Amino acid sequence: MSELKEELKAKLIEQLNLEDFEVSDIDDNDPLFDDEGLALDSIDALEIIVLLEKEYGIKLDDPKKGKDIMQSVQTLADFIEKNRK
Amino acid sequence: MPLFTLKNMSKIIKELVIEQGTVLLNGETFFKGESTEIGPFLKSLYKHLELKYGKYFKMDLLSKLGFLGAEILIDGANEIVPETDEVALVFANASSSLNTDANYQESIADIPSPAVFVYTLPNIVIGEISIRHKFYGEHMFFIQTEYNKEELLKYTESLFAETNTKYAIVGWLEVDMNNEYNAQLMLCSK
Amino acid sequence: MIVFGANNIISPLGWTSEENFKNILEGKTGLTIQDDKELSDVAFPVAKIKEIDIQQHLEEYPDVVGYSKLEQLCILSLKQIIANVDVKNPKTGFVFSTTKGNVDLLKEEEPGNDVYLGNTAQSIANYFGFQNTPHVISNACISGLAAIVFAKRMISSGIYDQVVLLGADILSKFIVSGFQSFQSLSAEPCKPYDANRDGLSLGEAVGSIILYKKEGEDNSGExxxxxxxxxxxxxxxxxxxxxxxxxxxxxxxxxxxxxxxxxxxxxxxxxxxxxxxxxxxxxxxxxxxxxxxxxxxxxxxxxxxxxxxxxxxxxxxxxxxxxxxxxxxxxxxxxxxxxxxxxxxxxxxxxxxxxxxxxxxxxxxxxxxxxx
Missing domain, CATH: 3.40.47.10 (Thiolase/Chalcone synthase)
Structure with missing residues (x-):
């Protein structure tokens, strides 16, 4: 699990071009869409959906579910653990 | 054949040229990068300007070029204040967003990327500059087969005459499908 | 005073402004569910101009056949309005508004020069013999309205006396997949302002209008x-x-x-x-x-x-x-x-x-x- 979270942090940094961040800067529970955390926006959210499909084979058909899943690296990792193929 | 005869209503305050790894401001060298290649060059220019703007790294090449160009023109221009509709942005190029369009076209075969798709419009750079400086004003993106300064200045003059516009960033902003780049921008005032 | 003159719309609802207007008043829609793998992996509602209609209209004009689909539609639209326009007059402007032009050509090995919007506009202008270089506006979804604003200002400032305005975009996998990636497309025909709206529907169309400076006393109906x-x-x-x-x-x-x-x-x-x-x-x-x-x-x-x-x-x-x-x-x-x-x-x-x-x-x- 902690391996997945570290991997996820690296993938987020790369995929979302978060050049100001390093893996060690991101805590598991940092809010993704808050200025206090990673300050992601709506396009990043869509890009995370692409990432889930591309890297983990998980198709998120209902974007409304995204809000709960994308709270933090922790919630994303939990979701991937449960659903990955 | 020239389209327009200029009446020279507007004043050009600053002129900026970015090409082949070099930035010229009012004809003098402002910055010279170690690399002329667009990616590393723009990165070195961003660092040189000592900017801290996380959104910059998400931009496509055309937006990065226009964003940095606007930063240089606005820096030190104390008459330009944020939160205004008095600053117009009027740009043109030949390749529209084709540099990013080609990237997006490639992603379609796999899983289309929304973060790339959003930049498949040339006017996104106008949005980026507007967000950075809270410019609410007039703006337009023209496509020209080659740089036609007169067309842009003539339109800018009509903005000075008919709208709230008092200042304008105007000019050519090109990144082509081979990653060749060229910016020729002016800061104009009424 | 700057007024609207002759105009034309080509859309799934018709090949003239009048035909489109009549169908709209009758509540008809151009949106139909299409299962077209060229555009989308899944069937979706879209307003697409029928290929057979285009072919039929081209029969009259064999010299238009060699152009791209987008350019064909543009030329066919302009043909309906341009009869009385002096295209050689230096006071006649031509403005083309599009977001993606011939972007569908990018899927080809060698996309060629027609992917450049300036070239697209110039070949349409050349067909009709416009003397002035066309103005091309590509400002996302406001492009068509921005073109009207631009033309109005060019006439107000005395550059032109009349402007021929053309706005066009056609459907492509490029555009459809992009809106799909944004999860912006509704599975049903769009429901503007509805409590249960869940996205847009795409369409393709070409429109053209003449904007001109009108002098004289009688403005009734303008x-x-x-x-x-x-x-x-x-x-x-x-x-x-x-x-x-x-x-x-x-x-x-x-x-x-x-x-x-x-x-x-x-x-x-x-x-x-x-x-x-x-x-x-x-x-x-x-x-x-x-x-x-x-x-x-x-x-x-x-x-x-x-x-x-x-x-x-x-x-x-x-x-x-x-x-x-x-x-x-x-x-x-x-x-x-x-x-x-x-x-x-x-x-x-x-x-x-x-x-x-x-x-x-x-x-x-x-x-x-x-x-x-």
């Missing part, structure tokens, strides 16, 4: 382009402002705060955020009671053509004293009070506000007036 404005949200490159800031400012500038607006022809894409944003801008402008007519339920979102074809239809409605129903709405559900027309309303109308918004935070408003 549609005047009074003023237009473009403004930016300065908020986000894809998400509309939550307060409608840019559109509000565009409305203020276009109406100069003193217009008596009878009808609003809105953008109304039926995405949750766009329609809410418009409700903010309209109510902030004190226009909550003015009927709002959105045309995307008929044409779909036709991108660079939208500002042109929707302005044509809305000014025809102004002449006929009718407010066109916003097709697709069942129960209004936007955050601010506005009055969406859910059926055709016969009422005296004189002043029209046309609105558009798009990616990059851009917004445009044009104020039209009918002279009695």
């Amino acid at each position: 549609i005047e382009v009074v003023n237009g404005a473009i403004s930016n949200d300065a908020n986000h490159i894809s998400g509309p402002s939550r307060t409608g800031e840019g559109l509000y400012r565009a409305i203020q500038q276009a109406t100069r705060n003193n217009a008596r607006i009878d009808v609003i022809s809105s953008h109304g894409t039926a995405t949750p955020y766009n329609d809410d944003m418009e409700s903010h801008a309209i109510s902030r402008s004190g226009l909550s009671d003015v009927p709002v007519s959105g045309l995307k339920g008929y044409f779909g979102h036709t991108l660079g053509a939208a500002g042109i074809i929707e302005s044509i239809i809305s000014t025809m409605a102004l002449k006929e004293n009718v407010v066109i129903a916003t097709k697709g709405i069942q129960q209004q559900g936007v955050v601010q009070p506005i009055t969406v027309a859910n059926e055709n309303i016969a009422t005296s109308t004189r002043e029209l506000l046309k609105l558009m918004s798009g990616f990059g935070g851009c917004n445009a408003a044009v104020y039209f007036k009918k002279h009695e």
